[in-house]
Amino acid sequence: MTRLIVWRHGNTDWNAAGRVQGQTDVPLNDLGREQAAAAASVLAALRPDAIVASDLSRAADTAAALAALTGLPVRTDARLRERHFGRWQGLLLTEVAERHPEEYARWRAGDPDPGADVESLDDLGKRLGTALQDAADAAPGGTVVVATHGGGARQGCGYLLGWDRTVLRTIGSLSNCHWTELRHGGPQGWHLRAHNVGPLPSAPAAEAV
Template sequence: MTRLIVWRHGNTDWNAGGRVQGQTDVPLNDVGRKQAVEAAALLAVLRPDAIVASDLRRAADTAAALAARTGHTVSYDERLRERYFGAWQGLTTAEVAAQRPAEFARWKAGNDVVGGDVETLDDLGKRVADGLQDAARLVPGGLVVVATHGAAARQGVAHLLGWPLEQVRTLRALQNCHWVELTSDGERGWQLAGYNVGVFIDRPVPPAV
């Protein structure tokens, strides 16, 4: 059985400030680095066979915390980057709502096409799912940890599972440094084994943007 851990990166100043990151290369803050170390301690116990990460710093540095514990070298894949948010990137969600209300309403409603050069959910799901599939193929029958981003993780996992958009909206956003666990036995395909797993932190969940 192949196991895949899809791990959201640690906290950043833009997460904390409700600012849309998308593919802007924002680093972890002190909280995020602490989260990565604490989560890595849990994940190392699972004895992963390989680590793959988005090449954006917040995901790469999260993966590095696990690599430091396991001795594995991290592989990087651009397909695991966060959703591209186009004209929204760098704005707070409140600013988006005020300046681009029609687009914001479509995003809040979970529409596939938002506008403002924001990547569609279908395109996001396909590219991330392709990256996840290739990561899993690195060690068939093993455990691979993939460090990625909130919206990317949710949509990529949903695409692997064949879920419609309406079902994806029933999933709560991943907390920083929490993960999804998937398994595949070659007969039934990918199955969801765990969601929003990680070190419990009693604080509001930052938006996956």
Template sequence: MTLLVLWRHGQTAWNFGGRIQGQTDIALSETGVEQVRAAAPRLAALKPTVLISSDLQRAADTQAGLAALVDLPVRYDARLRERNFGDWEGLTHPEITARWPESFARWRRGEPVDDAGVEEVDALSKRVAAALQEAVDAAPEGAVIVAATHGAAARHATCALLGWPVEFATTLGALHNCHSTHLLYDTVRGWQMAAHNVP
């Protein structure tokens, strides 16, 4: 059985300030760096065999903290990037509400958003899940794969891999900075949820 760990990056200044990041390339804050230092040894204890990461700096730097402990190379995949939030990127929730009240309310309810250049959830789910499934299929049975990625990307990919309706993503709750979702995979039973929001 393969273990796939979806590890959300450490905190950034935009996370702290309540700004939507999406695919804007924001670095880890000092708090984020400390979160990585605290979390990486716990993930190292799982004895990972494969490390993959979004190519955005905050995820890449998060994964670098683990790579230094387990002496493994990191493969970067742009498909593991966060959802593209279009015109919302860099704005706070009140700023978005003031300009796109109906669309933002739909997003908060987990419903489709069809304006402001926001990436469709279906496209997000498919691209992230495809990257993760390819990594699992390429790894030997019993591999432990740690994928450094982003909150919405991880949540929607989890639903896609488990075969859950897209509406279930909001029931998972937000994945906190430097927390992880653990999924198990085998060729007989397919995907199973093991844990969510592991510190």
């Protein structure tokens, strides 16, 4: 049975400020590095066979905390990047609401393709889901930890599980440095084993942007 741990990166200053990151390369802050170290000590006990990460530094550096404990290399994959938020990247969410009110309202209502050059949820799910499957295929029957991003993690897992995006909207966001666990074995394919797991009880998760 293959175990796939889909791990959101640690906190950044833009997370804390409510600023849209998307594919902007924003580093971990001190809290994020502490979160990564704490989560890595838990994940190391699962004896992972492989570590894969988004090439954005907040995810790659989160994965590096686990690599330091396990001695495993980190393979990066640009397909694991967060959703591209187009013209919103770098803006505070309050600024997005002011400057792009129609697109923002559609996004809040769950429109999968709200405009403003924001990547569609279908494209995001396929991109992340394919990358997650490839990561798992590299260690069949093993445990693979993938460090990625909150919005991408949800859509990618949904792609593997075959869940419609309306179902995914009912699944809470991952808190920083928490993870979703999927398992695959036998004809049933992928199934959800756990969600929003971390070394400490999770605080309410900010919207993954």
